[in-house]
Amino acid sequence: MDTREICYLDNNATTRVAPEVIADMLPFLEKYWGNASSAYSFGNQVARHVETAREQVAALINADPRDIVFTSCGTESTNAAINSALISQPRKRHIITTAVEHSATLNFCKTLASRGYSVTFLPVEPDGSLDLHLLAKSIRTDTAIVSVMWANNETGVLFPVDEIAAICRSQEVLFHTDAVQVPGKLPIDVRSMKPAFLSLSAHKLHAPKGIGLLYVHKHAKFTPYMIGGQQERGRRGGTENVPYIIGFGRAAQLAMESLDDENTRVRKLRDRLEDALLSAIPNTVRNGSREPRLPNTANLSFSGVESEAVLLMLDRLGICASGGSACTTGSMKPSHVLTAMGLKPKLAQSAVRLSLGIYNTDADVDFTVQHLPGIIDHLRGGTSKPPVSRGASRKC
Numbered sequence: 001m002d003t004r005e006i007c008y009l010d011n012n013a014t015t016r017v018a019p020e021v022i023a024d025m026l027p028f029l030e031k032y033w034g035n036a037s038s039a040y041s042f043g044n045q046v047a048r049h050v051e052t053a054r055e056q057v058a059a060l061i062n063a064d065p066r067d068i069v070f071t072s073c074g075t076e077s078t079n080a081a082i083n084s085a086l087i088s089q090p091r092k093r094h095i096i097t098t099a100v101e102h103s104a105t106l107n108f109c110k111t112l113a114s115r116g117y118s119v120t121f122l123p124v125e126p127d128g129s130l131d132l133h134l135l136a137k138s139i140r141t142d143t144a145i146v147s148v149m150w151a152n153n154e155t156g157v158l159f160p161v162d163e164i165a166a167i168c169r170s171q172e173v174l175f176h177t178d179a180v181q182v183p184g185k186l187p188i189d190v191r192s193m194k195p196a197f198l199s200l201s202a203h204k205l206h207a208p209k210g211i212g213l214l215y216v217h218k219h220a221k222f223t224p225y226m227i228g229g230q231q232e233r234g235r236r237g238g239t240e241n242v243p244y245i246i247g248f249g250r251a252a253q254l255a256m257e258s259l260d261d262e263n264t265r266v267r268k269l270r271d272r273l274e275d276a277l278l279s280a281i282p283n284t285v286r287n288g289s290r291e292p293r294l295p296n297t298a299n300l301s302f303s304g305v306e307s308e309a310v311l312l313m314l315d316r317l318g319i320c321a322s323g324g325s326a327c328t329t330g331s332m333k334p335s336h337v338l339t340a341m342g343l344k345p346k347l348a349q350s351a352v353r354l355s356l357g358i359y360n361t362d363a364d365v366d367f368t369v370q371h372l373p374g375i376i377d378h379l380r381g382g383t384s385k386p387p388v389s390r391g392a393s394r395k396c
């Protein structure tokens with residue numbers, strides 16, 4: 001199967017690399033493959049392009065380019081932020097995060113807890129929202145960092161990160177936000193939010209997997225996570241991944257240009273898909289508040305069915321969706337996000353996430369709305385026939 005044969009509704013797991021991004025990257029694989037840190041011009045001429053890309057990603061979040069550290073992925077960025085806060089403030093051994101973080105944060109914090117650090121995992125309300133009074137009350141004199149995601153990858157629910165950043169500032173605690181799901185969907189402005197750290201991952205914004213960034217506020221003390229050469233002004237060792245950095249830069253530019261499309265056309269597609277499924281399929285619930293939410297994400301539970309079975313049948317039709325998050329698929333455990341919201345395990349296990357993007361069209365929504373109700377009816381023992389695998393016929 002390739003792009004022409006699938007109906008891709010899993011943009012929160014990863015996104016298609018934009019053709020513009022590929023075009024910009026190719027010269028740095030074919031012709032300009034020197035080491036950006038070399039003394040001779042064949043190598044160091046690429047450093048100039050790396051700096052242009054740094055300006056492009058900085059513009060995406062309204063940051064000073066000097067405050068950008070390129071990393072290998074979103075996971076490295078979140079780990080590096082939390083690690084830095086702990087190493088830079090050795091007497092502070094308490095971390096505050098939430099129960100609904102991406103595994104990049106959640107599992108790192110669990111590991112830190114097993115190493116003797118103290119971690120508060122803040123609970124969420126049934127609609128996925130956070131109690132800010134509880135957050136403020138949880139800050140202690142030994143709290144090293146508060147790490148709270150901006151947009152939830154499973155439900156699209158948004159946390160009020162500007163308010164959380166202000167609470168942390170007033171209590172003089174470092175704040176990190178995992179903003180991986182945000183670019184291209186909401187404007188990002190670190191100058192107004194003033195977090196100490198902010199993480200992004202390029203493959204969620206139409207650039208390749210394996211490149212990310214950590215924004216580090218000028219006045220935040222930073223202790224490197226990857227220790228090696230003096231790349232990234234001594235903040236991240238390792239030879240610069242030049243082609244991917246170039247691609248990330250272009251993707252950042254495109255993400256700013258697509259804000260409008262995501263918030264009008266894509267939002268309409270998502271709403272039409274969600275409303276149609278909610279009304280066509282009995283005993284279906286939306287997981288997470290309707291607003292504030294990412295414009296591209298729908299998370300629905302179809303009671304009485306296993307999401308694994310639904311995904312298998314959607315796959316026969318070339319529809320790519322996910323249950324819980326991709327990173328936990330394959331383990332039959334119900335989503336930690338949905339159980340934290342109070343869903344019974346059975347209902348959490350019947351959840352399907354549909355996440356759209358700029359390459360989706362009305363045809364994708366029509367196709368899904370045409371087939372999903374029958375699939376659910378079939379799995380619930382109704383009279384609908386299961387879908388037959390269609391070869392490589394359909395164009396999405």
Ligand SMILES: *Cc1c(COP(=O)(O)O)cnc(C)c1O
Pocket residue numbers: 012013072073074075076102104149151152153178179180181201202203204210211212
């Ligand atoms: C995808 C994702 C990550 C991890 O990014 P990688 O680059 O895949 O390591 C972290 N947080 C959120 C919210 C994500 O959606």
